Amino acid sequence: SETKKLLILPGDGIGPEIMREVARIMAWMSRARGINFDITEDLVGGASLAVHGVPIRQEVIDEARAADAVLFGSVGDPKWASAGFDRRPEIAILKLRQELGLFANLRPAKVFDALADASTLKPEVVRGLDIMIVRETVGGIYFGEPRGIETLPDGSRRGINTEVYTTPEIERVARVAFDLARKRDNRVCSVEKCNVMESGLLWKEVVTDLHAREYADVELTHMLADNCAMQLVRNPRQFDVIVTGNLFGDLLSDLASMLTGSLGMLPSATLGAVDANGRRPALYEPIHGSAPDIAGKGQANPLAQILSFAMLLRYSFNMLEDAAMIETAVANVLANGLRTPDIMSPGMAVVGTEVMGEAVVREL
Amino acid sequence: SETKKLLILPGDGIGPEIMREVARIMAWMSRARGINFDITEDLVGGASLAVHGVPIRQEVIDEARAADAVLFGSVGDPKWASAGFDRRPEIAILKLRQELGLFANLRPAKVFDALADASTLKPEVVRGLDIMIVRETVGGIYFGEPRGIETLPDGSRRGINTEVYTTPEIERVARVAFDLARKRDNRVCSVEKCNVMESGLLWKEVVTDLHAREYADVELTHMLADNCAMQLVRNPRQFDVIVTGNLFGDLLSDLASMLTGSLGMLPSATLGAVDANGRRPALYEPIHGSAPDIAGKGQANPLAQILSFAMLLRYSFNMLEDAAMIETAVANVLANGLRTPDIMSPGMAVVGTEVMGEAVVREL
Numbered sequence: 017s018e019t020k021k022l023l024i025l026p027g028d029g030i031g032p033e034i035m036r037e038v039a040r041i042m043a044w045m046s047r048a049r050g051i052n053f054d055i056t057e058d059l060v061g062g063a064s065l066a067v068h069g070v071p072i073r074q075e076v077i078d079e080a081r082a083a084d085a086v087l088f089g090s091v092g093d094p095k096w097a098s099a100g101f102d103r104r105p106e107i108a109i110l111k112l113r114q115e116l117g118l119f120a121n122l123r124p125a126k127v128f129d130a131l132a133d134a135s136t137l138k139p140e141v142v143r144g145l146d147i148m149i150v151r152e153t154v155g156g157i158y159f160g161e162p163r164g165i166e167t168l169p170d171g172s173r174r175g176i177n178t179e180v181y182t183t184p185e186i187e188r189v190a191r192v193a194f195d196l197a198r199k200r201d202n203r204v205c206s207v208e209k210c211n212v213m214e215s216g217l218l219w220k221e222v223v224t225d226l227h228a229r230e231y232a233d234v235e236l237t238h239m240l241a242d243n244c245a246m247q248l249v250r251n252p253r254q255f256d257v258i259v260t261g262n263l264f265g266d267l268l269s270d271l272a273s274m275l276t277g278s279l280g281m282l283p284s285a286t287l288g289a290v291d292a293n294g295r296r297p298a299l300y301e302p303i304h305g306s307a308p309d310i311a312g313k314g315q316a317n318p319l320a321q322i323l324s325f326a327m328l329l330r331y332s333f334n335m336l337e338d339a340a341m342i343e344t345a346v347a348n349v350l351a352n353g354l355r356t357p358d359i360m361s362p363g364m365a366v367v368g369t370e371v372m373g374e375a376v377v378r379e380l
Numbered sequence: 381s382e383t384k385k386l387l388i389l390p391g392d393g394i395g396p397e398i399m400r401e402v403a404r405i406m407a408w409m410s411r412a413r414g415i416n417f418d419i420t421e422d423l424v425g426g427a428s429l430a431v432h433g434v435p436i437r438q439e440v441i442d443e444a445r446a447a448d449a450v451l452f453g454s455v456g457d458p459k460w461a462s463a464g465f466d467r468r469p470e471i472a473i474l475k476l477r478q479e480l481g482l483f484a485n486l487r488p489a490k491v492f493d494a495l496a497d498a499s500t501l502k503p504e505v506v507r508g509l510d511i512m513i514v515r516e517t518v519g520g521i522y523f524g525e526p527r528g529i530e531t532l533p534d535g536s537r538r539g540i541n542t543e544v545y546t547t548p549e550i551e552r553v554a555r556v557a558f559d560l561a562r563k564r565d566n567r568v569c570s571v572e573k574c575n576v577m578e579s580g581l582l583w584k585e586v587v588t589d590l591h592a593r594e595y596a597d598v599e600l601t602h603m604l605a606d607n608c609a610m611q612l613v614r615n616p617r618q619f620d621v622i623v624t625g626n627l628f629g630d631l632l633s634d635l636a637s638m639l640t641g642s643l644g645m646l647p648s649a650t651l652g653a654v655d656a657n658g659r660r661p662a663l664y665e666p667i668h669g670s671a672p673d674i675a676g677k678g679q680a681n682p683l684a685q686i687l688s689f690a691m692l693l694r695y696s697f698n699m700l701e702d703a704a705m706i707e708t709a710v711a712n713v714l715a716n717g718l719r720t721p722d723i724m725s726p727g728m729a730v731v732g733t734e735v736m737g738e739a740v741v742r743e744l
C-alpha cells in the first residue's frame with residue numbers, strides 16, 4: 017500500500033504528553049495490523065516561539081502541505097501571553113488553516129454513555145447527545161480586511177475588523193454540512209444573524225439556494241445565532257448538523273462541547289478542498305487547550321487526542337474499520353471504569369495519561 | 381412631584397397582552413400610592429408595519445426622546461419574515477437604541493429560588509445564580525460601515541459587515557459595568573476575542589487602562605468569548621458582572637438567560653448617557669420575544685414585563701422602594717405556587733396572563 021504521510025505537531029502544554037499516547041496506538045497498528053505511517057514531527061506555538069522566535073515556520077507549513085494529514089496537539093502558553101499580537105502561539109493554527117485552505121472545521125459534540133453524568137446539564141437533557149457542528153474556518157471576521165487599530169486625530173483609537181463572506185465560501189462549507197448530514201440524521205440547521213448582518217443574510221440565501229438545487233432530500237432549518245446559543249442549552253438534542261461561520265462557530269462549538277461535560281474526550285477535524293489529484297488537506301486536533309496548569313504532570317486525558325487520530329484514519333485514509341476499533345476501545349476503557357482526573361467521578365478508578373493510553377491499546 | 385413621562389410600546393405578539401398587566405400595576409400605584417405617570421402609547425414592529433408601512437416612525441423616536449423612559453414589549457412577527465432587510469420588525473429596537481444612544485444593555489440572569497428546577501442545568505449548578513451582563517448596544521458589527529451585499533464581476537456575491545469600536549465607546553460601557561459591580565459583588569469580567577480580533581485587543585486594553593485609572597478597587601478579569609460561552613455552562617456562578625461588545629453580548633446574554641430556565645421571568649434595561657440636564661434616556665424590555673405562537677391566547681407570562689417596569693422605577697426614577705415592592709410581590713406569587721404554562725412544574729397551579737397579573741397586584 018502507498019505510504020501514509022503524517023505531520024505531527026504536538027505544540028504546547030499537555031500536547032507532547034498526550035501525543036505520546038497516540039504514538040503508542042500507532043506502534044500497535046504497526047505490530048498488529050502491519051500499518052505504518054511516514055512521520056514528520058515539528059514545533060508550533062510557544063514551543064516554536066522559544067526555539068525559532070515565531071509561532072510557526074514556513075517550513076512547517078510546507079511539511080503540512082506535503083503530508084496527507086496533520087495531527088495537531090494544542091497551542092497556547094502563558095509565557096507568551098504578552099508577546100504581542102504578531103507572536104501569539106494561536107497564529108500557528110490560524111496560519112495552518114489559511115495556508116492549507118482548511119475551511120471546514122468538524123466539531124462533534126457527543127456524550128459518551130459512561131460520562132452522561134459529567135455534564136452540568138441534567139442527564140435526561142444530554143444523554144445520547146450527538147451533534148456535529150461544521151464551522152467555516154478560513155473566512156469571516158477572522159481574516160477579513162481592513163483590520164487593525166488606528167489612532168484618530170483627537171488621540172483616541174479605533175479597532176476595526178471586517179466580516180466578509182462570498183457565495184463560493186458559503187457554498188463549499190454548506191456542502192460539507194449537507195454531505196455529512198446524509199450520513200447522519202439528514203438534518204442541517206444553518207446559523208447566522210440575518211436580522212442584523214448582511215453577511216448573515218447572504219449566508220442564509222446561499223445555503224437556501226444550494227439546498228433547493230442539490231440537497232432537497234436533507235431537512236434544512238435556519239436559526240439566529242443568539243437563539244442557537246439558547247436552544248443548545250434548552251434542548252440540545254434537537255440538532256443534528258449545525259453549519260455556521262467562523263466567529264459564531266467558535267462560540268457555539270465550544271458551548272456545545274461543554275454540554276458533554278468532558279472536553280478531554282472531544283476530537284475535531286478541519287478539512288480543505290479536494291485537489292485535482294484527489295488529495296484533501298486535513299488537520300486533526302483535540303478541542304481542549306494546552307492546559308498549562310497540568311502540563312508535564314502525567315495527568316492529562318489523552319482520549320481526545322487519540323480520538324482525533326481515529327478521525328484522521330476515517331476522513332483522510334478511509335480506514336473506517338481501524339477508526340471504529342479505536343473508538344470502541346476508548347468506549348470500553350471508559351465502561352471499565354478508568355478515568356483521568358478531568359472526568360473522574362465517584363466509584364471510578366483514577367489513572368494518569370500513560371495508564372489510560374496503555375489501557376486503550378490493551379482493549380485493541 | 382414632577383410628571384413622569386413614559387412611552388409605552390407594546391409591539392407584536394404577546395407584547396400588548398403582557399403590557400396590560402403592567403397597566404394593572406400602574407393603576408394600583410395610582411390608587412394606593414398616589415403615583416401617576418404621563419403615558420403615551422404607540423406602535424412599533426409588525427404592528428407599525430401593518431398600519432404605517434415602516435417598523436418605527438420618526439414620531440415614535442421623537443416621543444421616546446421626550447419621555448423619561450420607554451417601556452417596550454417585543455417585536456417580531458412571522459407575517460413580516462420575508463418583508464426584506466429594510467422592513468424587519470427588529471429595526472424598531474435597533475433604531476431606538478441608536479437614535480437615543482442607548483449604549484448599555486443590562487441583562488440580569490437570575491435564578492428565582494422557586495424556579496431553580498426549571499433550568500436544564502443541575503439545580504446545584506444554578507441555584508442562587510445572579511449574573512449581570514452589560515452589553516454594548518450602539519456600536520460594533522451591528523452598526524459599523526461599510527456593510528451590505530455586493531455583486532462581484534464574476535456574478536458571485538459578497539456580504540460585508542464591519543466591527544468598529546473606539547476608545548470612548550468602550551470606556552463608557554465599561555464604566556457602567558464597573559459602577560454596577562460596586563453595588564454588587566465588585567467583580568467584572570471583560571469578554572472579547574483579542575486573540576483573533578484587533579477590535580477585541582483594543583477593547584481589552586481600554587478596559588484595563590480605565591480599571592487602573594479609576595476602578596482599581598473592583599476585581600477585573602478578562603476572558604475570551606468562546607471560553608466565556610463554555611464557562612457559563614460549566615460554572616456560571618463564577619461570574620458577577622460581565623461586560624462585552626454588541627455581538628458577543630447578544631449570544632452570551634441569551635445563553636446566560638437560558639441557564640435560568642425561565643426566559644419569561646427576565647427583564648432588561650438599556651441606558652444612554654446622562655445629558656447636561658441630568659436626564660438619561662432609557663428603555664426597558666423583557667428579554668423574551670413576541671412569541672407569536674401563543675399570542676392572544678391569554679397564556680403569556682407577564683412577569684418579565686412587570687419586572688422590566690420595576691427596573692424602570694429603579695433606574696429611571698430612583699424609586700427603589702416601589703421597585704423592590706414589585707419584585708417581592710413577584711417572588712411571593714411564585715412562592716405561592718402560581719405558574720404560567722412556560723414555567724409550570726408538577727404540583728403548581730397553572731394560571732393565565734391576567735390571573736398572574738392580578739395575583740401580583742394582590743400581593744402588593
Ligand SMILES: CC(C)[C@H](C(=O)O)[C@@H](O)C(=O)O
Pocket residue numbers: 106109110266575576606
Ligand atoms: C486558538 C484560537 C485562535 C481558535 C479560534 O478562535 O478559532 C480556537 O479557539 C479554536 O476554536 O480553534
Ligand SMILES: CC(C)[C@H](C(=O)O)[C@@H](O)C(=O)O
Pocket residue numbers: 211212242470473474630
Ligand atoms: C431583535 C434583535 C435585533 C436583537 C439583537 O440582536 O440585538 C435581540 O436579539 C436582542 O438581543 O435584543
